[in-house]
Amino acid sequence: MGLLLLSLLLRYWINAAEGSCVSGSAVTCEECLQLGPRCAWCTQENFTDWSSVTERCDTLDVLIEKGCARDQLQFLVSKAQILQDHPLGRQTSGANSTQISPQKMALSLRPGNQLTFQVKVKLTEDYPVDIYYLMDLSASMWDDLKMIKDLGSTLSKEMANLTSKLRIGFGSFVEKPVLPFIRITEKELADPCRGLVQACLPTFGYKHVLSLTSRTDKFNEIIARQRVSANIDLLECGFDAIMQVAVCGDKIGWRNDSMRLLVFASDGDSHFGMDSKMAGIVVPNDGQCHMDVSGDYSMSTVQEYPTLGQLIDKVVENNILLIFAVTKEQQHNYKNYANLIPGATVGVLASDSQNVLELIITAYKELRSEIELEVLGETEDLQMSFTAICPNGTVAPDLKHCSNIKPGETVTFNVSVELPRCLSGVRHFSLRPVGLQDSLEVRLESACTCACPEPPSVNGSRCAEDQGAFRCGVCTCQPGFVGERCECDEETALLSNCAANNESELCSGQGQCYCGKCVCDASSFGRIYGQYCECDNYSCVRFRGELCGGHGACDCGECRCERGWTGEYCNCSASTDACAAEDGAHCSGRGTCECGRCVCTVPGASGDKCEMCATCGDACNSARACVECHLQDEEDAEMCDWGCSISKINLNTTADYDKGPSTQCKVMMDNECWISFALVGGETGITAYNPLIDGCPEPPNIPMIILGVSLSIVCIGVILLAVWKVLVSVHDRKEVAKFEAERAKAKWQTGTNPLFRSSTSTFKNVTYENTHRGKISIDPY
Known part of the structure; x- marks a missing residue:
């Protein structure tokens, strides 16, 4: 049973991989087309009877083979239509040249079908640039103001080589002017710097000072009038300021056809999210512009800091490129932020901002040399993939950006879109190069509705009056009615006729009950049939992967073997020729012939034909x-x-x-x-x-055996005696040689025995000084 289930699943996976149409219980054209990208519906009248309405749904080839006319087939395909495509780099109606092609498209996607189209991006020269300089004016930045007093003039001069359409603006930020971010005594509210810095301003959140302008002298004049302020903690309200710069486009002065650069200069990290709850501020940031007539952020003490997600959405939505110019101590934090914000870059700012001009120029050149495609809009139900074809010939699958691009070069993106299911209504999304205002607007709708032609009028209604409508070759019944002509009421239909007994499922769970009759589902595995859809022709056992061993037909779960084959799997030949032994007997008389092979029944018998039997006695x-x-x-x-x-x-x-x-x-x-x-x-x-x-063994020669044994014993004894004698002689010679060697080493006279010792011993008594008295001789005898 497990092998059967595995083979059925394997067949289903293969069919699915090939895109085959598994019709199931589709009884309408729309249901059929949603089953798979290769499914088609035959609208031809009388193509099938009512009981097999689901056979109208199949692949094109199968339906044509069944006899459906080609003009009666409903088969939807995905289409892409270009609505607007101005040439790249050409002026259109006095506006700036377009940098993306095409500009408008309409897609009609069938679920399961993948559609691929091309998008081209070409960077034009002398593109307008808007630079808004957003500066941290906390007390630690007081020396930086001196270094940027001529930033407008120098920036304009350097950017003149890159664009003739430069505009610059200025804004500043410190911190929310509430406790615990500042001290609230009367003296410190007036002078938060506590006399450390001259002309210190009261703490403020964000202040818009200068809208974008081409007058660099105006920018320098504004910078010269700026004064620093102070707060208590080390973090600032930089994200509050970025949010207002992004959403207050009219007051900032962002142009619709420019590259928008926001230079963020600070030596501290920024608050975000719920940090303002420490000050009792609990109203979430609404992402709207709240800039008063004087340019101040009016909701600084009312709304929370924006979350990082809110900030990313607004920056991307308004197509603003962030350049974080921060000190080395803050570089790590802002790199983490930049990794989440499309088009953002980070540069290390000197302690006195003397290199800020270099940072801006470097960041601008880096951004202009990168082309990255971003997707905006309603794309959560789409499956999209990108392939970038860069000017140097590099093809980058699954990537949507190219590097080292020069003005005038074209980057091509192959965009593939797939719809997993039908969508309600029309969706809109856009493709836009990061940092550029030009975009491709896409209108998308799902191709899931059949456009069946109206049938010619005939006498009498094809469907029961007021109970159904004839469409796409079949009657589409109103809720509560079923049947070929929608003539049956579901409440009064005899459902009991569709079940074998009270405990059985309707139509065995493999069909639908219409008017008391089972209409069996179609299956890609085979045919389902029977009064209660209880039978099929594919659930029989298999042998070596073949249904019924390849020698039978499956009928309602049982194998019906062909003539000449037997067995549960129809894998046994009925012929007994292979069991005949040489004497003509089946299995040598020691077994039975089963499935064309001998099965030995006599204990001990073996062999292909039971011809071997060691214990049988031949x-x-x-x-x-x-x-x-x-x-x-x-x-x-x-x-x-x-x-x-x-x-x-x-x-x-x-x-x-x-x-x-x-x-x-x-x-x-x-x-x-x-x-x-x-x-x-x-x-x-x-x-x-x-x-x-035929021969007997000769008896043994006993005398010769005795003689041989005796001679062997004598010879062994003589050999052992000789070996012993040799060993003794060798040992004696070694001892004599050793004695002679020792005697040759002797040093004494022949008459003197070195082992002799005198019998008299002399001791000296140290107690007496007189030598004569101190000597005592002892005779041992």
């Missing part, structure tokens, strides 16, 4: 006793004849015999002599012809 061994008796006991012939008659063995020593069907035997007798004879079977039994003794 014909030669059976006749041995009779033949041996006649050859050895010639005087008692009557006793031998009686023994031979019991085993039905006849002995013949004179007559000739047919050697063709005979069996030549050679067996050993009890006295280890060999006898040979020929056996021939007959109606009266087995006859042994020409028995004779």
